[in-house]
Structures are given as C-alpha cells and as structure tokens.
Amino acid sequence: MVDISIKRYIAWRAAQELQTGVVNLGIGIPTMVADYLPRGKVTLHSENGILGVGPSPAPEEEDPDLINAGKAPVTIQPHSSFFDSSLSFAMMRGGHLDATVIGALQVAQNGDIASWAIPGKDVLGVGGAMDLVAGAKRVIVATTHVTPKGEAKILPKCTYPLTATKRVDTIITEYAVFKIRQGKLMLVEKIDEISFEDLLTITGASYQIAEDFRTVVREQAMLELV
Amino acid sequence: MVDISIKRYIAWRAAQELQTGVVNLGIGIPTMVADYLPRGKVTLHSENGILGVGPSPAPEEEDPDLINAGKAPVTIQPHSSFFDSSLSFAMMRGGHLDATVIGALQVAQNGDIASWAIPGKDVLGVGGAMDLVAGAKRVIVATTHVTPKGEAKILPKCTYPLTATKRVDTIITEYAVFKIRQGKLMLVEKIDEISFEDLLTITGASYQIAEDFRTVVREQAMLELV
Amino acid sequence: MNDVRKEIIKTNVKFLSAEEAVSKIPNKARMMVGGFGRTGIPEKLLEAVIETTDLDGFTIISNNISEGSNLHHLFMGGRIKKAIGTYYTTSKEVVKAYRENRIEIELLPQGTLSEALRLGGSGIPAFYTPTSAGTELANNKESRVFNGREYVLEESLTAEVALIKAYKADKAGNLIYRKSARNFNPLMAMAADITIVEVDEIVEVGKLDPEEIITPFIFVDVVVKGGDTVNG
Amino acid sequence: MNDVRKEIIKTNVKFLSAEEAVSKIPNKARMMVGGFGRTGIPEKLLEAVIETTDLDGFTIISNNISEGSNLHHLFMGGRIKKAIGTYYTTSKEVVKAYRENRIEIELLPQGTLSEALRLGGSGIPAFYTPTSAGTELANNKESRVFNGREYVLEESLTAEVALIKAYKADKAGNLIYRKSARNFNPLMAMAADITIVEVDEIVEVGKLDPEEIITPFIFVDVVVKGGDTVNG
Numbered sequence: 053m054v055d056i057s058i059k060r061y062i063a064w065r066a067a068q069e070l071q072t073g074v075v076n077l078g079i080g081i082p083t084m085v086a087d088y089l090p091r092g093k094v095t096l097h098s099e100n101g102i103l104g105v106g107p108s109p110a111p112e113e114e115d116p117d118l119i120n121a122g123k124a125p126v127t128i129q130p131h132s133s134f135f136d137s138s139l140s141f142a143m144m145r146g147g148h149l150d151a152t153v154i155g156a157l158q159v160a161q162n163g164d165i166a167s168w169a170i171p172g173k174d175v176l177g178v179g180g181a182m183d184l185v186a187g188a189k190r191v192i193v194a195t196t197h198v199t200p201k202g203e204a205k206i207l208p209k210c211t212y213p214l215t216a217t218k219r220v221d222t223i224i225t226e227y228a229v230f231k232i233r234q235g236k237l238m239l240v241e242k243i244d245e246i247s248f249e250d251l252l253t254i255t256g257a258s259y260q261i262a263e264d265f266r267t268v269v270r271e272q273a274m275l276e277l278v
Numbered sequence: 279m280v281d282i283s284i285k286r287y288i289a290w291r292a293a294q295e296l297q298t299g300v301v302n303l304g305i306g307i308p309t310m311v312a313d314y315l316p317r318g319k320v321t322l323h324s325e326n327g328i329l330g331v332g333p334s335p336a337p338e339e340e341d342p343d344l345i346n347a348g349k350a351p352v353t354i355q356p357h358s359s360f361f362d363s364s365l366s367f368a369m370m371r372g373g374h375l376d377a378t379v380i381g382a383l384q385v386a387q388n389g390d391i392a393s394w395a396i397p398g399k400d401v402l403g404v405g406g407a408m409d410l411v412a413g414a415k416r417v418i419v420a421t422t423h424v425t426p427k428g429e430a431k432i433l434p435k436c437t438y439p440l441t442a443t444k445r446v447d448t449i450i451t452e453y454a455v456f457k458i459r460q461g462k463l464m465l466v467e468k469i470d471e472i473s474f475e476d477l478l479t480i481t482g483a484s485y486q487i488a489e490d491f492r493t494v495v496r497e498q499a500m501l502e503l504v
Numbered sequence: 505m506n507d508v509r510k511e512i513i514k515t516n517v518k519f520l521s522a523e524e525a526v527s528k529i530p531n532k533a534r535m536m537v538g539g540f541g542r543t544g545i546p547e548k549l550l551e552a553v554i555e556t557t558d559l560d561g562f563t564i565i566s567n568n569i570s571e572g573s574n575l576h577h578l579f580m581g582g583r584i585k586k587a588i589g590t591y592y593t594t595s596k597e598v599v600k601a602y603r604e605n606r607i608e609i610e611l612l613p614q615g616t617l618s619e620a621l622r623l624g625g626s627g628i629p630a631f632y633t634p635t636s637a638g639t640e641l642a643n644n645k646e647s648r649v650f651n652g653r654e655y656v657l658e659e660s661l662t663a664e665v666a667l668i669k670a671y672k673a674d675k676a677g678n679l680i681y682r683k684s685a686r687n688f689n690p691l692m693a694m695a696a697d698i699t700i701v702e703v704d705e706i707v708e709v710g711k712l713d714p715e716e717i718i719t720p721f722i723f724v725d726v727v728v729k730g731g732d733t734v735n736g
Numbered sequence: 737m738n739d740v741r742k743e744i745i746k747t748n749v750k751f752l753s754a755e756e757a758v759s760k761i762p763n764k765a766r767m768m769v770g771g772f773g774r775t776g777i778p779e780k781l782l783e784a785v786i787e788t789t790d791l792d793g794f795t796i797i798s799n800n801i802s803e804g805s806n807l808h809h810l811f812m813g814g815r816i817k818k819a820i821g822t823y824y825t826t827s828k829e830v831v832k833a834y835r836e837n838r839i840e841i842e843l844l845p846q847g848t849l850s851e852a853l854r855l856g857g858s859g860i861p862a863f864y865t866p867t868s869a870g871t872e873l874a875n876n877k878e879s880r881v882f883n884g885r886e887y888v889l890e891e892s893l894t895a896e897v898a899l900i901k902a903y904k905a906d907k908a909g910n911l912i913y914r915k916s917a918r919n920f921n922p923l924m925a926m927a928a929d930i931t932i933v934e935v936d937e938i939v940e941v942g943k944l945d946p947e948e949i950i951t952p953f954i955f956v957d958v959v960v961k962g963g964d965t966v967n968g
Binding site: 135187 | 743745747854
Binding site for chain 3: 358
C-alpha cells in the first residue's frame with residue numbers, strides 16, 4: 053500500500069494549484085485536498101446539490117439530509133446554497149467550476165482519462181465523473197504515479213474505458229507534475245528525490261521538459277504536512 | 279365593433295369548460311374568462327413566472343415587480359409561487375397546464391391555428407403563444423365567429439402563418455361550440471338564435487353534427503352576465 | 505390583498521394515505537424514485553409498495569439502489585426488472601443480480617440523468633451533451649459536432665409514476681425540500697404522469713413563501729404524510 | 737457549526753460601481769439583458785452603458801425592447817445592431833427600424849428563448865422542442881420525429897455578457913429575485929461569460945437562506961448596487 057504521507061503529499065501539491073474559485077473534489081486522494089486549501093478562498097461543490105461544503109460535523113451534529121457526493125455527512129458554510137441535481141450538473145457541464153481534482157486509473161499523454169471502469173469487469177457505476185471531467189475548466193488528476201502492481205498510469209494511450217477524451221489539464225503524482233499544453237505532455241515539476249532516468253522509466257508516456265520546469269524537494273514539503 | 283356583451287358571452291361560455299385545474303389565458307376575450315371561473319378552483323398561470331394569478335390590484339397596491347404576461351399589474355393568491363421563465367415554459371411545453379384559452383385569427387378544421395401574424399406584414403412578435411398551444415393539454419379557442427370584415431375564421435385550412443398544427447381542441451364563438459375529435463370538426467353546440475343554415479354560411483369549414491350536440495339560448499345566459 | 509389571502513383554494517392535488525397512494529401505481533410500472541445515497545428517498549411510499557401491493561416488474565429510474573433503503577428491499581424481493589441510473593456498484597446484491605441476468609441495467613452519467621429528467625418534464629424529448637462523448641457509454645448513440653466539439657444525443661426520460669420525497673407540502677400541494685435531500689426529487693416531480701410525494705409535514709396554504717417554493721403544485725398529484733423525522 | 741458560520745468567505749465575485757462594471761463590456765458585444773415588460777430590467781447598468789461608454793454594435797438577447805426602458809434608449813441611440821427575442825411589436829420605433837434595415841431581428845418563441853438560455857448555461861448546445869414545428873419560425877431549421885410527433889432542433893444561447901437584475905445579493909454574490917421580476921434573469925446569469933448583476937440591496941453573507949438562493953454565486957461575476965426602489 054502507498055504510505056498515507058505520500059497520498060497527503062499528492063493532495064497538498066494539488067491544493068497548491070487551487071488558490072481561489074470553486075472546485076469539486078473526487079473520491080480518494082482528491083478528498084484530502086480539502087485539508088490543504090487556503091481557508092475561506094476556495095469553495096467546494098458537491099454534485100448532489102451543495103455549493104459551499106464545510107468540514108465534517110461532530111458525530112452528534114450529523115444531519116442525514118446533509119451529505120456530500122461521497123455520501124458522508126458534511127456541514128455547510130455561511131455562503132452555501134442548495135439546489136437540485138440538474139442545476140448542480142449545469143454548473144459542471146456549463147463550465148462554471150474552476151477546477152476538479154479527480155483520481156484516475158490511467159491518463160494519456162493527450163489528456164484522455166480512464167477513471168471509472170476496468171476492462172472485463174461489469175460496468176455498473178459511473179456517477180458524476182464524466183460530467184465533471186467534461187465540464188470543469190481545469191481537470192487536475194491527483195494520483196499515485198504507478199498502480200499498486202507497479203504499472204505505469206501515465207500512458208501514450210489509455211487501454212481502460214475512457215471517462216473523457218482530451219480533458220486533462222494537469223497530472224499530479226508523488227514524483228512529478230505534468231501539464232498538457234497544446235495536446236502535448238510537458239513535465240513542469242519533478243521532486244529532487246527522483247532522477248530524470250527513473251522518472252522516465254516509471255512513466256509510460258513520452259513527455260517534454262517544460263520551459264518553466266522546476267525541481268522541488270518533497271521531504272521538505274512533507275515535513276510541514278499534518 | 280363587436281358588442282362587449284357578445285365578447286362577455288364568449289368568455290363566459292369558455293369558462294364553462296374550465297371547472298378545475300390550471301389554465302393560462304391569452305390576451306383579449308380570453309382575459310375576460312377569469313371573471314367567470316369558479317372561485318378558488320381554477321388556478322391561473324402567467325408565463326412570465328407566476329402560478330396563482332389573482333385579481334387586479336387597487337391602484338395604490340400596484341407593484342411594478344408583479345405583472346402578468348400582458349404586462350398589467352396583478353395580485354397573487356395564497357397558494358401562488360414565483361419561478362423563472364424556463365420553469366414556466368416547462369409547465370406549458372411539458373403538458374402540465376390543463377388548458378389554455380386563446381384568441382385566433384384563423385382556425386382550421388383539423389385543429390391548425392393561426393394567431394400571431396398576418397401575411398405580408400412584418401413578423402416581429404410571437405411571445406409565448408406557440409409554446410402554449412404546443413403544450414397545453416387542451417387548447418380552447420375563444421373568438422368571434424367571423425372577422426370584423428365578416429370573413430370566416432373557421433376554415434378548411436389556415437391561410438395565415440400557423441401558430442401550431444393540429445393542437446386545437448375546442449372552438450367557442452358567440453354562435454357555436456365546435457370540438458375537434460379524431461381530426462374532425464364537430465358541432466357540439468349552437469345557440470337557438472341562429473339557424474343551421476346561417477351557421478353553415480358564416481363558417482368556412484365543413485363540420486359534422488356531434489352525437490352530443492345541443493342547442494342553448496344565448497339571451498338567457500347573457501342576462502346573467504355582468 | 506388581505507381579502508385575497510383569505511380565499512379558499514382548491515387544487516387537484518389529493519392528500520391520501522401511503523396505501524391509498526400506491527394503489528394508483530399500475531403493474532409493471534416505469535417508475536422514478538427520488539434520492540441520492542440514503543438522502544431524500546420516499547421510504548414510506550416504497551414500504552407501502554412492498555407491503556400493501558403485489559406490484560412487480562418495475563422499471564426503476566433512480567440514481568442508485570442504496571443498500572438498506574426500501575428501494576433495495578423492493579429489488580431484493582425480485583420486483584425490479586430493469587434499473588436506469590448512474591451507480592449500482594455500491595450494492596453487491598445488485599451486481600450479483602446483474603451477473604445472473606436477474607436485473608437489466610441502463611447506465612447514464614449523473615448529469616445526463618438529471619437533465620433527461622428535467623427536460624422530460626419540460627416537453628423536450630432529446631438534447632445533446634458533451635458528457636460521455638468518445639466513451640463506451642456513447643456506443644450506439646448518435647453524436648454530432650457543434651462548434652468543433654463532439655456531443656452525444658440523449659433522449660429525455662418520462663415515467664408513469666414518480667415517488668418522491670419532500671420536506672413540506674402546503675395544502676395546495678406546493679413543495680419545499682431540505683438540504684441535500686432535494687437532489688433528483690423536484691426533477692422527477694416534473695417528469696411523471698402521476699407524482700406521489702412523501703412529506704414530513706403538511707402546512708396550511710400561505711405558510712410557504714411563494715419565492716421559496718421549489719415544486720409548484722402543478723407538478724404534484726398525491727401527497728402523503730410520512731414520518732416525523734427529518735429523514736422520513 | 738457556529739464556528740463555521742463565523743468563517744470569513746471570499747469568492748471571486750467583484751462589487752463595483754455601475755461605471756466600473758460596464759467598462760468590462762467589449763465593443764460589439766453579444767449581450768443578454770434581463771427583464772420582461774418593464775419588470776426585472778437592469779436599468780442602472782443600461783444607463784451606465786449609455787452614459788459612460790462608447791460601446792455600440794450590440795447583439796442584444798432579451799425578451800423584448802420595452803418602450804421607456806434604458807434598453808429602448810440604447811436602441812434609440814443606434815447602438816443595437818441585432819436583437820434576438822420574442823416580441824418587438826410593442827415598440828413602433830423598433831418596427832420602423834426593422835423596416836428601414838437599421839436593426840436585424842431574430843424571433844424565437846418565448847419558451848425556446850428560455851430553454852436556450854438555461855441550456856446555454858448548462859453546457860447543452862442544442863435541443864429538440866415541439867414549439868414552432870410546422871410553422872414559419874421553423875423554416876430553415878432541422879426537424880425530427882420522436883414518438884410520432886415533430887420537433888424542431890434549436891441551438892442554445894450563450895453570450896459574452898449578461899446584464900441582469902436581482903433583488904438582493906449577499907457579499908459572496910448569491911442572488912435572490914423579487915416576484916415576477918425573476919423572469920429571464922437567473923437563466924441569463926448562467927449563460928454568459930461575464931454576468932453583471934444590478935441589485936436593490938447587498939446583505940451580509942449568511943443573511944440569505946441557503947434553501948432560498950436562486951442564483952448561486954458561481955454564476956455571478958460582478959455585483960452593482962442599484963437604486964433603492966424595488967423596481968430599480
């Protein structure tokens with residue numbers, strides 16, 4: 053299993069991309085992003101009909117009518133509003149969300165993403181993922197660099213069923229940050245703890261080094277994470 | 279000009295068709311239908327976003343934010359609600375209105391209606407008429423039997439630009455009531471004051487006498503009208 | 505205005521017991537059921553369907569079939585023939601039934617389901633959405649390019665019956681909802697021939713602010729008083 | 737929960753003067769303007785466009801161009817090139833300008849306009865409607881039969897700017913409307929790149945009930961305090 057602190061690093065790094073606006077966070081590592089967002093500046097959207105999702109309530113304050121898209125009890129903020137699912141998805145599909153952070157099974161170098169189904173398994177759940185990816189202004193994938201079996205997730209082409217084509221903007225892993233610019237995968241950040249060679253080896257896709265490429269020290273950032 | 283009491287008779291007769299439910303009334307004679315509806319049983323819809331339109335306010339109680347589709351000040355009723363234009367037209371187009379009463383320039387024997395434009399004139403206003411006629415469960419045309427020039431309005435085929443095809447259910451004039459059943463124009467009511475021959479003469483369309491045909495005495499009804 | 509306020513208003517909305525209400529459901533009905541997760545589900549109406557009727561062969565339109573809900577109990581009773589929704593993997597029993605061909609499943613993206621309901625109730629039979637373009641879910645669906653992007657043609661949804669959950673109804677049938685229990689409920693109210701609503705509370709006409717009403721009574725056919733807890 | 741209520745919230749919504757707000761409008765803009773009749777029109781914003789800018793060549797999407805309104809004044813100043821809406825016959829001047837080829841007019845049924853705005857803001861580029869099928873307004877439009885009835889394909893509407901009128905905004909940018917002044921305003925708020933709202937009142941965050949908010953701040957870019965009268 054991946055160390056929780058590695059997941060936290062990915063979530064923290066994704067949060068650095070979000071300094072303002074409205075964001076929808078997917079399940080898994082993306083959910084943790086909430087812990088690292090600047091207070092009071094980023095509003096969370098939940099596709100079941102809440103704009104302005106607050107922190108988890110104390111157990112005695114849970115309200116069965118107030119849950120997020122992951123079906124967990126939540127609170128609201130002072131500027132929150134409730135609405136039906138149609139308006140909620142209008143926000144997504146209409147391009148009104150500044151960003152979404154989601155996990156992925158595979159991401160292709162052209163921005164294709166596969167996040168909802170595995171070949172050969174029954175396809176019985178899609179939820180709001182396709183609308184989110186189709187609609188958000190920025191699609192940020194926050195994921196471990198490779199699968200638990202060590203297989204590359206960032207690929208020349210997805211082999212799993214797609215969630216959407218050419219919609220991913222940024223890929224954030226524990227080792228690197230990629231951006232897809234003009235349909236090309238660009239490496240914009242690498243942690244100092246991994247060599248260029250090793251990064252290339254664990255990445256299935258080919259990429260270029262961006263002009264604004266930088267190296268960061270992950271250990272330093274991780275020391276500050278709760 | 280048509281005597282106001284004739285218009286009132288047409289409006290009163292149309293109101294007899296409406297004993298319950300939600301109705302949208304068009305401009306002109308249809309507006310007068312409101313005066314003859316059973317109190318508290320028929321709710322009026324206004325396409326600018328009101329369900330439950332009440333009577334006209336006293337001048338000192340007029341509210342510029344509370345108008346009907348004819349842009350006249352109105353009041354609301356205890357069970358009223360306000361909504362945006364999209365929900366308002368969803369009510370119409372989605373078949374949720376029990377009936378609409380509208381005027382017409384021409385009605386065809388197959389239920390086609392022309393009510394919004396005259397050939398050769400600029401076509402610069404349609405408003406909500408097409409949605410109303412396309413969507414209401416029953417389309418009741420309330421109109422004088424002939425034009426001010428004496429031309430027939432109930433025709434084999436409309437020659438004016440259509441508002442909708444095959445949507446009219448009932449035609450109410452000062453002389454007669456027609457229903458369109460299985461695409462055929464049927465005479466269901468005639469006032470005693472006009473002969474069958476004369477009615478046929480002023481009606482451009484051909485029609486059959488319905489099984490449930492009846493004769494009524496208009497003068498009697500009119501005596502009771504305000 | 506005060507005179508008008510005192511007016512007695514009668515709409516066509518009926519106020520019935522759960523048992524009377526569900527007796528209006530035809531057999532093998534295409535039926536919408538509100539709720540997301542365990543929130544906003546008309547549990548009492550579903551209970552009445554299970555306990556007081558022999559109805560089966562349902563085609564259910566709902567976001568999912570949540571374990572523990574009465575919709576899941578209806579499914580476990582073998583009374584659901586087909587389910588149209590977005591997420592069924594949370595119930596192992598549903599997945600199992602699907603594999604054993606005991607239930608048919610039609611999967612839609614959640615935004616497509618939402619809009620198909622709202623437009624189904626709005627007289628719009630079909631629409632183009634960017635969602636699912638280029639994916640397996642668009643297989644066998646028409647697609648078309650507008651302004652350089654690919655969109656999928658989706659048909660809107662209607663049904664014979666909707667069972668929905670609201671917070672309060674007034675005695676005319678106007679509805680308001682509570683927090684995230686609103687979800688699909690107002691959309692389904694619009695999209696069915698018969699809309700049956702379970703509410704926590706029935707209030708006098710005039711008690712709901714006309715600016716605040718989410719579902720005007722025109723979309724409602726039957727109101728049933730549910731439990732007194734906020735979660736029905 | 738009380739702690740959360742005290743949280744200070746900053747959204748991207750800007751609070752500006754009318755003059756600052758309209759300075760964000762590009763020249764020859766495709767611009768939506770709220771209102772039906774004289775109700776719910778952002779009069780002060782339109783006044784600022786007329787008085788403080790040289791903008792012209794507008795394509796205006798609005799139900800109509802009401803005589804006496806500032807939208808009509810903008811038109812009378814020769815600054816509207818094209819109008820998309822439902823009803824222009826109430827202004828003799830507009831009819832005259834149309835005959836003299838001084839204004840282009842695209843006429844839509846009112847329900848088609850409403851839904852084209854809502855869907856334009858919802859990422860749905862086109863939809864089928866029964867309205868206008870078989871009439872002149874469907875000339876040159878595609879039609880298609882669903883379940884035996886003919887429907888017309890209509891494209892949704894978007895714009896660079898929407899000028900709308902609301903009743904109150906909170907300091908996050910959430911909006912509520914007043915009575916029939918709601919009309920097209922919430923729909924246009926969704927459908928434009930920049931949505932500028934004129935409100936009668938600006939209240940603290942937390943003063944609007946989250947169940948009651950009609951336009952969540954996500955659809956709003958700029959809020960301008962208008963006049964103190966209910967009709968702006």
